[in-house]
Amino acid sequence: MGRPREFDVDEALETAMELFWRKGYEGTSLTDLTEGMGITKPSLYGVFGNKEGLFLKALERYERTKMNFFHEALREPKARVVAEKILRGFADSQTAETGPSGCLGINGALACSEAAAEIQKCLIENRQRGERDLGSRFERAAKEGDLPAGHEPYDLARYIMTISQGTAIQAASGADRSALYRVIDMALQFWPETVVAQG
Amino acid sequence: MGRPREFDVDEALETAMELFWRKGYEGTSLTDLTEGMGITKPSLYGVFGNKEGLFLKALERYERTKMNFFHEALREPKARVVAEKILRGFADSQTAETGPSGCLGINGALACSEAAAEIQKCLIENRQRGERDLGSRFERAAKEGDLPAGHEPYDLARYIMTISQGTAIQAASGADRSALYRVIDMALQFWPETVVAQG
DNA sequence: ATTTTTTTATACCGATCGGTATATAATTCG
DNA sequence: CGAATTATATACCGATCGGTATAAAAAAAT
Numbered sequence: 502m503g504r505p506r507e508f509d510v511d512e513a514l515e516t517a518m519e520l521f522w523r524k525g526y527e528g529t530s531l532t533d534l535t536e537g538m539g540i541t542k543p544s545l546y547g548v549f550g551n552k553e554g555l556f557l558k559a560l561e562r563y564e565r566t567k568m569n570f571f572h573e574a575l576r577e578p579k580a581r582v583v584a585e586k587i588l589r590g591f592a593d594s595q596t597a598e599t600g601p602s603g604c605l606g607i608n609g610a611l612a613c614s615e616a617a618a619e620i621q622k623c624l625i626e627n628r629q630r631g632e633r634d635l636g637s638r639f640e641r642a643a644k645e646g647d648l649p650a651g652h653e654p655y656d657l658a659r660y661i662m663t664i665s666q667g668t669a670i671q672a673a674s675g676a677d678r679s680a681l682y683r684v685i686d687m688a689l690q691f692w693p694e695t696v697v698a699q700g
Numbered sequence: 701m702g703r704p705r706e707f708d709v710d711e712a713l714e715t716a717m718e719l720f721w722r723k724g725y726e727g728t729s730l731t732d733l734t735e736g737m738g739i740t741k742p743s744l745y746g747v748f749g750n751k752e753g754l755f756l757k758a759l760e761r762y763e764r765t766k767m768n769f770f771h772e773a774l775r776e777p778k779a780r781v782v783a784e785k786i787l788r789g790f791a792d793s794q795t796a797e798t799g800p801s802g803c804l805g806i807n808g809a810l811a812c813s814e815a816a817a818e819i820q821k822c823l824i825e826n827r828q829r830g831e832r833d834l835g836s837r838f839e840r841a842a843k844e845g846d847l848p849a850g851h852e853p854y855d856l857a858r859y860i861m862t863i864s865q866g867t868a869i870q871a872a873s874g875a876d877r878s879a880l881y882r883v884i885d886m887a888l889q890f891w892p893e894t895v896v897a898q899g
Numbered sequence: 900a901t902t903t904t905t906t907t908a909t910a911c912c913g914a915t916c917g918g919t920a921t922a923t924a925a926t927t928c929g
Numbered sequence: 930c931g932a933a934t935t936a937t938a939t940a941c942c943g944a945t946c947g948g949t950a951t952a953a954a955a956a957a958a959t
Contacts, residue, residue, distance in 0.1 A: 503935025504925040525811035527726060531917060533813075541938060542918075552917065603811070607869060612724035612807035614732075616917095625873045652886070659870070659879060660886045667866030670806060671858070674824045680858060687851070687859045690890040702905030703955040730947060740908060741948075751947065815947095 510548060513538040517549075518559035523601035526556050526610045526620045556609070556620060560627070563605045567594050575634060580642035581692050584661050587635065588688065591665040592681040595672035603673030607666060632662045649692050664688045709747060712737040716748075717758035722800035725755050725809045725819045755808070755819055759826070762804045766793050774833060779841035780891050783860050786834065787887065790864040791880040794871035802872030806865060831861045848891050863887045 516537045520529045531552060535542055549555035570590030577583045595603050606628055610621040632655075639654035648654065668681045715736045719728045730751060734741055748754035769789030776782045794802055805827060809820040831854075838853035847853065867880045 502927040502933080504927095504937070506936065507925095523811060524813055528811055528813040528816070530813065530915080532915085541936095543920095543939095544937065546918070547936070608811035611810050611869070611872060612722060612727055612802070614723055614727040614729065617727070628869075628873055656879075656882045656886070659875070660883050663863065663866035663870055663880075663883045665866070666869035667862035667864070670810070670827075670865035670869070671862055673810060674827055676858070680855075681862075683855045684859050684862045687855070687890065688887065691886065701903080701957040703907070703957095705906065706955095729945080731945085740906095742909095742950095743907065745948070746906070 506544075506548075508538070508540050508544070513540060513548075514555075514558060514562050517555055518562050518605065519601055521556055521559050522563070522603070522605040522608055525608050525613075526552075527613050527617050553620065557623070560605065560609070560623075564627075567600075567605075570594070571631065572634075575638045580639055580645075580647045581689070581694060581696070583635075583638060583642075584657075584692065585685070585689060587661055588664060588668075588685045589682070592668050592672070592678060592685060595669050596676070596678040596681060602675070604666075604669040607669050608673065628662070628666075632658050635661060647696055649696055660688075705743075705747075707737070707739050707743070712739060712747075713754075713757060713761050716754055717761050717804065718800055720755055720758050720808055721762070721802070721804040722807070724807050724812075725751075726812050726816050752819065756822070759804065759808070759822075763826075766799075766804075769793070770830065771833075774837045779838055779844075779846045780888070780893060780895070782834075782837060782841075783856075783891065784884070784888060786860060787864060787867075787884045788881070791867050791871070791877060791884060794868050795875075795877040795880060801874070803865075803868040806868050807872065827861070827865075831857050834860060846895055848895055859887075 516539075517534055520533055520537050524533065531542060531545070534552075534555070535545055538545065545555065549558055570593075571587060574583050574586035574590060577586060591604070594600075601608075606624050609624050610617050611624075613621050636655035636658035639648060639657050642648045643654050648657065664685065668676075668684060671681060671684070715738075716733055719732055719736050723732065730741060730744070733751075733754070734744055737744065744754065748757055769792075770786060773782050773785035773789060776785060790803070793799075800807075805823050808823050809816050810823075812820050835854035835857035838847060838856050841847045842853050847856065863884065867875075867883060870880060870883070
């Protein structure tokens with residue numbers, strides 16, 4: 502009951518996500534947001550709480566709609582395929598023509614004022630969680646003899662995430678997808694497509 | 701002649717550099733700067749012009765005092781040593797205990813408002829210049845038969861810079877030096893310490 | 900000692916920041 | 930038809946943003 506909402510919440514959130522993605526948390530003003538989303542401030546605060554709440558919901562949407570490849574990749578049976586799908590998935594997302602370049606999880610709040618410390622911390626934990634999940638997946642692979650010799654699972658995970666974070670900077674600096682793909686090809690050279698089972 | 705300056709310009713610039721490094725261009729307010737540098741706003745504007753001018757001078761100082769390893773590395777006779785010195789040099793700088801974590805050239809203005817677009821563009825060009833210089837060095841190496849087979853010089857340069865940009869994010873997220881070194885070890889595996897001369 | 904030059908300290912500027920109070924418009928319930 | 934409820938539009942809030950005008954203070958030049 503009551504007056505019906507005149508805008509689509511999902512559409513508005515999509516716009517907010519793209520703005521934060523492109524300009525970062527602190528670089529995006531409420532004016533940017535309300536003008537982009539086509540709503541007024543009271544509407545924004547009514548639905549999303551405040552700027553911080555809006556960002557967190559945008560990040561949630563980002564994870565759900567743009568980072569879904571990550572958790573799908575973790576379910577691949579071979580560790581090398583996991584790694585490659587993650588690397589190319591990040592590169593694809595970072596260079597998609599429909600959205601901003603780079604990665605919301607990095608662009609959002611890499612270095613910022615104290616006012617954004619909470620968001621910054623949240624994004625750091627977000628990245629660490631991904632790395633930990635990948636490390637855990639590689640731990641399983643190690644037990645299965647599915648990792649190249651001489652590598653610790655969590656070191657491999659950090660390696661993969663470091664490449665992906667690097668390509669995020671490259672994409673934000675104008676690198677195109679094929680350039681990132683060539684980087685990924687080089688990064689995976691050491692990892693043979695078929696690892697000889699151990700024991 | 702005239703009243704003598706009561707502060708050391710180099711010292712003040714060092715402080716400004718560290719603040720921009722830690723909080724980014726837009727995340728650092730004039731209050732942060734004047735309080736940190738121990739000077740008043742008119743003094744700051746008298747010596748450095750404005751906030752943008754101060755940032756550019758801080759970036760210049762950063763390149764001169766923190767990135768000197770880069771151009772030194774380019775003078776190494778063997779391309780693999782060039783690559784390794786650059787990678788470890790970045791990792792060292794990004795995890796130095798005396799300064800902020802990460803890289804000023806990335807933390808400064810990765811994603812920002814339109815107000816910082818000029819600084820953002822300047823930092824992008826800064827990164828591209830480094831990559832181009834490295835690519836040019838690898839071009840020489842290619843002629844000398846000093847590159848691993850099957851790799852283009854500028855692809856190799858982008859690869860090295862992508863790793864370093866990735867470690868910058870890792871450092872800004874709390875990774876320590878030894879963790880970054882292990883990433884670098886993995887990144888260089890494909891590149892044999894002695895490349896067999898071609899032809 | 901006075902003038903000139905430069906730096907300093909204080910107070911202030913308009914603009915924008917994130918956020919909200921108030922009132923009106925649009926709907927459902929009784 | 931009211932009455933209740935929710936969303937909208939407008940105008941406003943104190944705080945902070947980058948930047949500056951004004952004048953006093955400290956030195957060198959005459």
